[in-house]
Amino acid sequence: MERRNAWLTYTEAQEKEMEEVVKAYRNFLDLGKTERECVTQIIKEAEAAGYEALETRLAKGGALKAGDKVYTVDMKKIVALFHIGQEDIANGMNILGAHIDSPRLDIKQNPLYEDADLAFLDTHYYGGVKKYQWVSIPLAMHGVVVRKDGSVVDVNIGEAEDDPVLYITDLLIHLAGKQLQKKAADVIDGESMDILIGSRPLKDLPDEKKKEAVKENVLKILNEKYGIEEEDFLSAELEIVPAGKARECGLDRSMIVGYGQDDRVCAYTSLLAILEMDAPKRTSCCLLVDKEEIGSVGATGMQSRFFENSVAELLEGMGKYTELTLRRALRNSSMLSSDVSAGFDPAYADAFEKKNSAFLGRGIVLNKFTGARGKSGSNDANAEYVAKVRAIFDKYEVAFQTAELGKVDIGGGGTIAYIAALYGMEVIDSGVAVLSMHAPWEVTSKADVYEAKKAYKAFLLDA
Ligand code: MN
């Protein structure tokens, strides 16, 4: 049951369309390196496509009706878009879900110190990272600092051509004999992943400050550039991510190398699909969540009531809210829970079972189940639903493949699918195959990005 490589099927027009999708996607990766930046960009593109904030729409008065396009956001990190369909919403929605947070290093609340005439920022990593991948590469800092008066300062250092970048040091090979004997998990100590941020002491300081002249200079620069003080780190969310733009990869330019493709590749293609919808039959929804990489916890994670509350507000706006209608709308929905899949890598063939692996270029991946050790923690999609989804993909000539995440008992992973399934809706995991998942730079196939967008559109049309 081998699946065909999608590249072999494309007409010239399709290749052109694929390049357009990928170009927009690369732009999204460059602008959205944090969940907040992603939400900002999503709202911008949604508004350009005629979407309006639900709250703004409600304030105008008059019931929401078929054809209306609204979005709602919480804490600038989680967003749901709805395009109201002709059919009674109690019969359910077609939902595309994905996450917009990615593994990274977060700056601690009291981060800045000086040692040996060098200034550093202390970090705590976020999500699953191989720590040794994050040292000795150019890094950027993205995020916000919120002053005591509530004013928000956006920080972005390391992306513009002439911006400085940040860096985490590694031990030179000449002295690394002992370090190299350590297990890979221990080669880099999480506590010593500190960001090198300065080495130039400030001149003419009073005696009591001379000891930390490099740190003082960093603080002076931060104050001049952003108007912030050391105490403002207490209420900051600063994320350290790889510096630089997403690039084409391979002599044949067939792939994309970029940071945060888990899971922005699914998030952005889902967004493109819903923005293209024209008078949907069933209500279309696109739900893009935060905190997936740390267990979908918190007010902006999938485990929160954000989605349920948003649908309740939507129903109220339609003049249809009752507790039962809300439950029915959720229960009768169909969802593609989209997250990246492990692409088969010949260099690490041992970790995969080839018949049930995802291959780059063979289209969107359906994972009937995820989880680990006996499918634990998985939403195991219903066979009837899998049949329905594959029939839709076939009808719209979407290239797709099925896979599980690696060999039995070798590892595993979870997604947001099981949480949405709590409402009783039909959910299946789907997504794009990635090489080097969770590495600072991840690789995807342009064809798979294109097929994902096609798949999401087909699902919104026909599920
Ligand atoms: Mn993911």
Ligand code: MN
């Ligand atoms: Mn992940």
